[in-house]
Amino acid sequence: MSITEEILIAYQKKLGQRIKEIRESKELSQLDVASICDYDKTTISRIENGRTNITLKTLVTLALAMEVDISKLFEFGD
Template identity: 55%
Template sequence: MSIDSKKILTYQKEFGKQLKKIRLSKKMSQLDLAASCDLEKTSISRIENGRTNTTLKTMIIISEALNVNIYELFDFEI
């Protein structure tokens, strides 16, 4: 089974939008989140803008830093 690259990009963008929404609801800057995750601010920016396909490990680290269940990062509709 082949996954369409356009579909992957759509999921990346929606994931990023949801991450940003949660981050802002926690009143955190990208820099705050990056520091909490031991990541570069540019990494958070790329994820939020849908420019990178992040790993499961990074998603877990981010969800823990935001104090949310990982499934909340996927609470979006395509």
């Protein structure tokens, strides 16, 4: 099976939306998460909007910052 750019972008957007949902449920701002992770606020914004392909290191960092198991980031509900 060939993975197209469209499929990758769709998953980036799903992941970003899930990260945003978790962040908001924890009542954290983008700036709060950025500060904890030592990232720029724009980096968190790009991740949440699905505009960047993030690394495993970034996923782990975000999960730890939001105090959730990394598996929760992949609970897209579809």
